[in-house]
Every structure is written in structure tokens, then in C-alpha cells.
Amino acid sequence: MDNEFLFEMDELMNEGKFDEVIERIGELDEDEVGVELHIMLAHALSQCARYHEAIETLKEIEEETSGDDMGYHLEMAGALFGLHHYRAAIQEAKVCLEIDDTCVEPWLLLCLVFQETGENDKFEEASEKAKEIDEEAWDNIFGDRSDELELYTPEETDLVLRFISRHFGMPVCMIRGESDDKNEEPHPINCLLIPPDEENDFYKMVSIGIGAYRGIDKNTGQIHRIEMAAFLPSVYSVDEIRSRYGWVARIMRQFGEMIQFDESWLAAGHSISYGDPLDASVGYNGVIFNDVFVDSPLRDRCMIRMDEEVQFLRLIPLYEEEMMFKIESGYSALFQRLMEQVPPEKIDVIVDDRPNTCLDVRQAGKKWALPRSSIESLLQWEGADGCYATDRITVDGMKVGFMVRVQPDDAKRDSGWRFYAGDEDQNYMNDIGHADIFSLNTICNYDPDIIEYLEQPVGSAYYRDKKGIFRKCRR
Secondary structure, three states, X not given: OOHHHHHHHHHHHHOOOHHHHHHHHHOOOHHHOOHHHHHHHHHHHHHOOOHHHHHXXXXXXXXXXXXXXXXXXXXXXXXXXXXXXXXXXXXXXHHHHHHOOOOHHHHHHHXXXXXXXXXXXXXXXXXXXXXXXXXXXXXXXXXOOHHHOOOOOHHHHHHHHHHHHHHOOOOOEEEOOOOOOOOOOOOOOEEEEEOOOOOOOEEEEEEEOHHHOOEEOOOOOOEEEEEEEEEEEOOOOHHHHHHHOHHHHHHHHHHHHHHHHOOOOOOOOOEEEOOOXXXXXXXXXXXXXXXXXXXXXXXXXXXXXXXXXXXXXXXEEEOHHHHHHHHHHOHHHHHHHHHHHOOHHHHHEOOOOOOOOOOOOOOOOOOOOOOHHHOOOOOOOOXXXXXXXXXXXXXXXXXXXXXXXXOOOHHHOEEEEEEEOOOOOHHHHHOHHHEEEEEHHHHHHHOHHHHHHOOOOOOOEEEEOOOOOEEEOOO
């Protein structure tokens, strides 16, 4: 490949035109794409969140790299991180450091992994190494970037404040963060505290500043702007709320920053795992977002201009087992479980003594073939998304060998799909412990080959032939 083409691709990469890089390299004959272009293509694919394709691209040159190509291992680590395959990403980053431990990129990747997994000691160790090599590079990712956050215009601020006062109540104070230090520098994202009233026997903490960012819903391309709200117990004074629940304001700010810096968006049903507990005073380590006013969704949307609105989302903290259940069984199944086991006031209001509703979900002794950290969103699905799959798939790691869609049980948010490896006999199936309920998206992570068949109607059945291709069963 001539140097002129490589220079053109490098320029496009620097300009962030990754789709064009992918298209241009894809037009070349296979024998024209050497190691350097493969690595460049993998980077562009990862930048477009096409991590599986990036890994497949790198595997094509695995033998040619002789194990000592820094670019190969660094891109592999980045793609694995994008898929939440953290252990594998760590191993690839360590290979990079064996090649050259003075390169800052592997250290930064380790920082990202340890930050994501909540391993604070390891994060600090990797950060020290990265700062020794290139403190500016570390600071660009992990330093205080609050001055880069977008701000509401004065007119937008006035609109949002009036909306909050009308639909949530009049604020009594502003909570600036966990420390609530009046001397700390002003921050674009803060929280208003609204006291209980005759209609609502709880405090409301409402963010202001997150919605200045015009996030893009990647599914629809629509602008999606949000603020966050949380309901807190009325038994405390204002000062006690500020002291006991400063952590709620802190994570609202952190999530708000994350949305901007990751150029992402949130909506009702989305969840975020925090790794460590959200605070030393509580056992929650993740959150899920829901509509603020379930009975009247129009009240949680503030029209900020003719074609744009800011949606307020309620923050509900979850335990680790509940986060796991939501990933495997879906948003609707989790809320059904919450409503069955917890008084409504302990779901709506953040309390320290809410019971963990999913301690009994995962059978003792089962070790899933796919770690929960590696589950990603592969399926866009509307309606009931529950399904059954046997342990041959989810524990033993077998591919789906037979799939059938039966009449769904509507009471269980059932899609009707049943997945088997194909070698389960009657004795195996007689033990109900050999199958569990999952969301379709979870089983798609175990075997993405099933995705193209999921829209088929009730009564459809497929088997995988000896060549690994699904064939429709004839009846």
C-alpha cells in the first residue's frame, strides 16, 4: 500500500472521520490491506462502537504480528474494554507493557478498566504510572473537566427553574455536591432541595445543569436532554438531608458529567453499575432510571424550545443482585419484582433499609459462562422480552442448537422463545433447575446468531445443522 493512501487515512483518523476510513479501507482488495491498515481499521471500528468487528479484523493479522506489535495489542485491549471484557482487556494491556512500559496508553486503559470495575487501589497505582509518563494525557481523561461542560443559556435556566417550581415545588436550598462546601468553585451541575408538602410526604432533590447537554438518542437520532430527580425521607430536617444524602447529589453530578464526556444519553429503563457501593452508608451499588411522575408523564418534560424538551428522570438505587437481574431479565421484570416485594413508599423514596429483592434469584453453585460485565446491548426489542434457556447454553457455554417460539405466558413478560443446546434429554429437562428465565438480549450475547430469527411468529422453530447454519423445522 502506498504511503500517500496511508497518509490520507491518518488525516481522516485525526479529523474523526472514522466511517469514511472504514469505507475507504473496505474498498481495497484483501491483499492490499496490510498489518498497519488492519490496525487502523480496527481503531476506526472501535471508535464507532463496532467492537466485535474490530476484534475480527485484528484476528486476521494475529499470526503476522508475532506477538510484539504494540498497536495490535493496544487496539485489541480497547475493543475488549468496549465489550466490557475487562479481564481480557487487562491481559492485552499487560502485553503492551511487556513490550514497552514507558508507553502511556496501556496505563490509561488500565485506569479506565479499574475505574469501571471499582478497583480504586489499582486505579491509583495505574494513575501514578500514567502521570509519571504523561500527566497531561491522564488529566485529559480523568482530571477535573467541569469547565468543559455545556451550560444553559440564561433564558433556558429561567425556563427550567420555573418548571421545577411549578411541578416539583419551591426549592429551599441548593446542594452543590457531597461536601456542600460553600467555598468550592461553582459547578455547572447542582441540585435543588424541595421540602415535603401536603401532597408529597418526601423531599425532592432535582438536578439542574445536566440538560444543557443536547444528547443524541442513537436509536432515533433525536435530541435527548435530561435532568435527574430523587425522592428522600421526610423524617429528617433539611440539614440532616444535606448531610445524609449528599452522596445522591454527588452521583447525579457524576452521571451528568459522564453523559457529556462519553457523548451518551439516558432514558427510562437505563441502568448504571457503580462498581463500589454508592456510599459507605448504603448497600446500593447501581441505579436505574424511571419516569418521575408515572401517572402523568407530561409533567416531567420541560419544553425548552419549539422542538426540544428536557425530560426529568427519577433515580432509583439498586443492589448488585438487582442490577444482575435487570441485565438478565429486563427492566419490566425487575419492576414487577420490586412491586411484589417492597412497599411502594420504599421504592419511590430512597431509604437505607429497603430489602434486596433479588437475593434468591441466582441458584447457588451456578457459574455463568458469560460474566455479567460482558453483557452488552445487542437487541432493539419492543414488548415482552422474557425467554427460557437451559444451562447447557448459559452455564456450559454451548451455542443454541434448537430454538422454538411457543404461545407466551403474558403474565411473565414472556416472548415465547425457548432456547436449547439440542442435546438435552428428558431426564435433564425434568430438573427445573436446568433452565432459567432471561431477557432475549442476554441470550443474544451468548449466541448472536439467533438475532435475525427473533421476529418470527409463534410456532416458528429452528435447528442448527452440521455446518452451523440455522434451518427452519418443517412440520
